[in-house]
Amino acid sequence: MEAAAAAAAGGGCGSGPPPLLLSEGEQQCYSELFARCAGAAGGGPGPGPPEAARVAPGTVTAAAGPVADLFRASQLPAETLHQITELCGAKRVGYFGPTQFYIALKLIAAAQSGLPVRIESIKCELPLPRFMMSKNDGEIRFGNPAELHGTKVQIPYLTTEKNSFKRMDDEDKQETQSPTMSPLASPPSSPPHYQRVPLSHGYSKLRSSAEQMHPAPYEARQPLVQPEGSSSGGPGTKPLRHQTSLIRSFSVERELQDNSSYLDEPWRITEEQREYYVNQFRSLQPDPSSFISGSVAKNFFTKSKLSIPELSYIWELSDADCDGALTLSEFCAAFHLIVARKNGYPLPEGLPPTLQPEYLQAAFPKPKWDCQLFDSYSESLPANQQPRDLNRMETSVKDTADLPVSTQDVTGDDKQALKSTVNEALPKDVSEDPATKSGLLPPPPALPPRPCPSQIWAIMNSVAVNICIQVVEWSEQVSEAELLPQLSRAPSQAAESSPSKKDVLYSQPPSKPIRRKFRPENQATENQEPSTVASGPASAATVKPHPTVQKQSSKQKKAIQTAIRKNKEANAVLARLNSELQQQLKEVHQERIALENQLEQLRPVTVL
Amino acid sequence: MAVCVAVIAKENYPLYIRSTPTENELKFHYMVHTSLDVVDEKISAMGKALVDQRELYLGLLYPTEDYKVYGYVTNSKVKFVMVVDSSNTALRDNEIRSMFRKLHNSYTDVMCNPFYNPGDRIQSRFVCLGRAFDNMVTSMMIPVC
Numbered sequence: 001m002e003a004a005a006a007a008a009a010g011g012g013c014g015s016g017p018p019p020l021l022l023s024e025g026e027q028q029c030y031s032e033l034f035a036r037c038a039g040a041a042g043g044g045p046g047p048g049p050p051e052a053a054r055v056a057p058g059t060v061t062a063a064a065g066p067v068a069d070l071f072r073a074s075q076l077p078a079e080t081l082h083q084i085t086e087l088c089g090a091k092r093v094g095y096f097g098p099t100q101f102y103i104a105l106k107l108i109a110a111a112q113s114g115l116p117v118r119i120e121s122i123k124c125e126l127p128l129p130r131f132m133m134s135k136n137d138g139e140i141r142f143g144n145p146a147e148l149h150g151t152k153v154q155i156p157y158l159t160t161e162k163n164s165f166k167r168m169d170d171e172d173k174q175e176t177q178s179p180t181m182s183p184l185a186s187p188p189s190s191p192p193h194y195q196r197v198p199l200s201h202g203y204s205k206l207r208s209s210a211e212q213m214h215p216a217p218y219e220a221r222q223p224l225v226q227p228e229g230s231s232s233g234g235p236g237t238k239p240l241r242h243q244t245s246l247i248r249s250f251s252v253e254r255e256l257q258d259n260s261s262y263l264d265e266p267w268r269i270t271e272e273q274r275e276y277y278v279n280q281f282r283s284l285q286p287d288p289s290s291f292i293s294g295s296v297a298k299n300f301f302t303k304s305k306l307s308i309p310e311l312s313y314i315w316e317l318s319d320a321d322c323d324g325a326l327t328l329s330e331f332c333a334a335f336h337l338i339v340a341r342k343n344g345y346p347l348p349e350g351l352p353p354t355l356q357p358e359y360l361q362a363a364f365p366k367p368k369w370d371c372q373l374f375d376s377y378s379e380s381l382p383a384n385q386q387p388r389d390l391n392r393m394e395t396s397v398k399d400t401a402d403l404p405v406s407t408q409d410v411t412g413d414d415k416q417a418l419k420s421t422v423n424e425a426l427p428k429d430v431s432e433d434p435a436t437k438s439g440l441l442p443p444p445p446a447l448p449p450r451p452c453p454s455q456i457w458a459i460m461n462s463v464a465v466n467i468c469i470q471v472v473e474w475s476e477q478v479s480e481a482e483l484l485p486q487l488s489r490a491p492s493q494a495a496e497s498s499p500s501k502k503d504v505l506y507s508q509p510p511s512k513p514i515r516r517k518f519r520p521e522n523q524a525t526e527n528q529e530p531s532t533v534a535s536g537p538a539s540a541a542t543v544k545p546h547p548t549v550q551k552q553s554s555k556q557k558k559a560i561q562t563a564i565r566k567n568k569e570a571n572a573v574l575a576r577l578n579s580e581l582q583q584q585l586k587e588v589h590q591e592r593i594a595l596e597n598q599l600e601q602l603r604p605v606t607v608l
Numbered sequence: 609m610a611v612c613v614a615v616i617a618k619e620n621y622p623l624y625i626r627s628t629p630t631e632n633e634l635k636f637h638y639m640v641h642t643s644l645d646v647v648d649e650k651i652s653a654m655g656k657a658l659v660d661q662r663e664l665y666l667g668l669l670y671p672t673e674d675y676k677v678y679g680y681v682t683n684s685k686v687k688f689v690m691v692v693d694s695s696n697t698a699l700r701d702n703e704i705r706s707m708f709r710k711l712h713n714s715y716t717d718v719m720c721n722p723f724y725n726p727g728d729r730i731q732s733r734f735v736c737l738g739r740a741f742d743n744m745v746t747s748m749m750i751p752v753c
Contacts, residue, residue: 294722295722312721316721322717322720324719602716603716604712
């Protein structure tokens with residue numbers, strides 16, 4: 001079967017118009033591998049099903065976890081694997097569909113034969129890719145001699161790589177021995193290796209299994225993993241406790257996640273860690289898809305009490321695109337490196353593959369609840385802003401900030417951490433709205449008097465008319481003289497009932513409306529009593545019984561009218577606020593454009 | 609290729625100097641120092657014209673018997689000075705330009721790191737800042753025999 005497959009591979013594919021020509025043997029082998037990875041995804045936890053579900057309901061995809069393990073088992077260096085992942089298109093689309101998977105396998109075969117990792121390489125005939133799998137897995141089609149040959153070839157590669165990384169090793173001899181042992185021991189113990197597929201999740205089970213069985217050249221980059229793994233029992237718990245205490249001291253407030261999985265592979269982010277990092281990210285920057293600026297991140301990471309050179313090195317490692325800002329995956333990588341450093345792991349020479357942004361994005365697609373949360377947050381926030389502004393006189397700034405806190409509390413696993421981080425973020429929130437804050441305070445005294453007096457006159461007109469009608473109802477004899485003081489009293493009462501902040505207006509209405517209302521009063525009274533206009537103030541005796549009656553009935557109306565007035569004032573205030581904010585927004589836009597121009601000048605365009 | 613690479617700040621103090629270890633380093637430091645005068649001269653000559661149009665690459669600053677010194681200025685008055693071997697006649701202007709461009713890019717990357725304070729030395733000892741910058745410079749200063 002081997003010969004047949006090899007012959008088929010030799011005679012089969014050539015460069016042709018279709019993008020990928022697979023021989024029969026290759027096709028069989030690839031489809032089996034794909035089924036395995038997809039099957040593992042189906043049975044496995046976490047990243048597989050939601051990723052597949054998110055991507056396309058119909059297509060079968062292989063989860064990144066088993067695929068990554070498979071690639072690693074091919075014994076290629078990590079950079080090559082990354083190149084392959086990029087080339088096959090999985091990075092672009094974000095998942096491993098059948099096409100991408102097959103192309104990747106072809107590229108692996110090409111790389112293992114020594115060809116450069118290019119699309120052109122896969123067009124020529126290639127042997128099947130070799131993976132360090134057990135016989136049971138059915139990779140047996142590669143044949144025993146091929147496999148052993150492959151492993152023997154790999155051993156000198158391993159030792160040379162170990163030597164190059166030696167200076168990073170604090171723990172010494174165990175490592176040099178165990179990786180060289182591991183490929184020889186690979187066939188019998190690889191089932192447990194392959195069972196490590198659900199890597200991020202079933203860690204407690206795995207720790208008890210054979211720890212020495214790691215894909216060795218990959219592990220060469222993580223010097224402390226082997227000794228950590230081999231001494232899984234007592235020392236394993238100690239670093240756990242030490243680590244948790246360090247982590248506790250690191251952040252303000254947090255719930256202890258399960259960090260036991262940490263020990264096996266320090267550069268792999270578990271689900272709980274990922275959630276924690278995402279929460280922290282959101283505390284700094286509510287939009288999960290945008291950036292954290294350098295200064296914000298600097299302040300945040302400085303709290304970890306690592307030295308500045310180390311922090312700058314971590315930044316260099318994690319900011320892959322060197323733009324001075326961190327995306328979510330870059331942030332998670334940086335955070336993870338910081339946590340690792342605090343726990344005593346030396347920092348790697350280069351960014352480990354599991355911390356690369358594209359790997360993180362593929363392995364941990366933004367969970368849906370994050371997006372939903374953000375949507376709900378953004379929806380509720382403008383809704384909350386309106387009542388906030390309307391109630392500004394009663395509520396303090398803290399109350400307004402309670403509204404976003406309450407929306408966030410709905411989601412969190414990490415409620416306390418969220419609250420604390422939101423409390424941290426509160427000053428930022430408030431500082432981000434200096435416009436509203438400053439806008440909230442001045443308007444009350446700065447209300448323009450013009451619109452209101454006309455309203456007040458209109459109101460007072462109606463008030464006065466009502467009062468007059470009532471007065472007519474209550475008493476048979478109404479004289480002009482009586483009406484006049486009542487008129488003067490009505491506006492004064494209405495003016496008094498208006499809020500105190502209208503002191504400016506208070507002086508104006510009483511004088512004018514008297515004259516104005518005299519005319520409608522005339523009309524009203526003329527309809528009722530054709531008496532001539534009389535001048536002179538009324539006697540006090542006639543005035544007294546009336547005010548009490550007026551007060552009872554008019555108070556209700558005044559209450560309604562004052563409420564109407566307040567709403568109209570609020571309207572005006574909001575309109576002004578809106579225009580002020582728009583102006584500030586424009587200014588900020590302009591600043592941003594200016595800064596971007598400066599940046600472009602400072603960073604010349606490269607044409608290499 | 610390059611025998612010595614130096615990055616000098618706006619205030620004319622060195623941020624980074626690296627020369628191939630075989631030679632007497634002091635000589636290169638002195639050469640870089642003297643080249644600063646030439647750089648300033650070139651800047652001021654062009655500076656009367658619009659600053660925007662000023663070319664970043666300054667070209668050959670001055671030749672000596674054994675070496676040639678090239679200069680490059682950024683918009684923020686940070687100067688890059690490169691000393692190359694005169695015997696290396698294969699080096700063309702374009703190559704020098706591209707080397708300076710690479711230098712500038714790595715320098716910008718260093719700047720982007722929020723933990724780097726402008727005006728600090730670009731250190732690459734220990735596990736700290738400037739590792740990538742240093743690697744890039746090393747690649748330019750390929751072994752001189």
